Amino acid sequence: MYSCVSHPQVQLALENALEVGPRLVGMDLQIVQQLARVLMDSHGLEQWDLVFDRARRRAGMTRYNDQIISLSRPLMQLYDEKQVRDVVLHEIAHARVGTGHGHDEMWKKEARRLGTPPRASITEGPRAPAPYVGRCPNGHDVERYRLPRGVRSCATCSKIFDHRYLLTWYRVNAVDGTKIQPSSLNARGR
Ligand SMILES: [Zn+2]
Numbered sequence: 001m002y003s004c005v006s007h008p009q010v011q012l013a014l015e016n017a018l019e020v021g022p023r024l025v026g027m028d029l030q031i032v033q034q035l036a037r038v039l040m041d042s043h044g045l046e047q048w049d050l051v052f053d054r055a056r057r058r059a060g061m062t063r064y065n066d067q068i069i070s071l072s073r074p075l076m077q078l079y080d081e082k083q084v085r086d087v088v089l090h091e092i093a094h095a096r097v098g099t100g101h102g103h104d105e106m107w108k109k110e111a112r113r114l115g116t117p118p119r120a121s122i123t124e125g126p127r128a129p130a131p132y133v134g135r136c137p138n139g140h141d142v143e144r145y146r147l148p149r150g151v152r153s154c155a156t157c158s159k160i161f162d163h164r165y166l167l168t169w170y171r172v173n174a175v176d177g178t179k180i181q182p183s184s185l186n187a188r189g190r
């Protein structure tokens with residue numbers, strides 16, 4: 001059911017391990033899926049598939065070529081029902097007006113017709129934390145959206161590499177923000 005993005009095995013295993021973590025707010029993915037499916041079917045997208053992805057900086061995506069609407073798994077779990085509905089309708093509007101329209105007048109008209117505000121992005125609402133945090137011995141945090149490579153030291157403490165200020169990397173749970181320190185993350189060499 002989930003979209004197949006290529007990830008290193010280690011990261012995949014970590015992701016899966018984090019799936020069992022506690023959830024503070026937001027929607028159950030099964031409910032999200034049912035809601036999205038009903039909306040898609042009732043607006044003429046019976047032939048389209050629905051998948052979830054790992055994006056943390058955008059809530060939804062329309063893939064015209066393979067007729068797929070892709071929703072961010074971490075963000076859907078943070079959103080309430082209204083926000084989920086708006087994201088799904090936003091993408092349905094994209095799917096219906098077709099490729100090449102972006103957020104133009106035609107798309108806006110369709111979004112309004114479907115009953116969702118014709119905004120390019122959802123500005124309010126919870127945001128998912130960056131998936132990696134490096135913490136320096138002096139307490140500075142560095143957020144990273146990609147798995148950091150190699151050994152890094154804190155740029156705040158020293159402009160050049162300094163082993164006294166080595167960053168220790170943590171994987172951040174997208175939903176509740178808890179940090180774990182997998183040894184695999186810090187044992188990584190170049
Ligand atoms: Zn859009």
Ligand SMILES: [Zn+2]
Pocket residue numbers: 136137138139140154155156157165
């Ligand atoms: Zn520092």
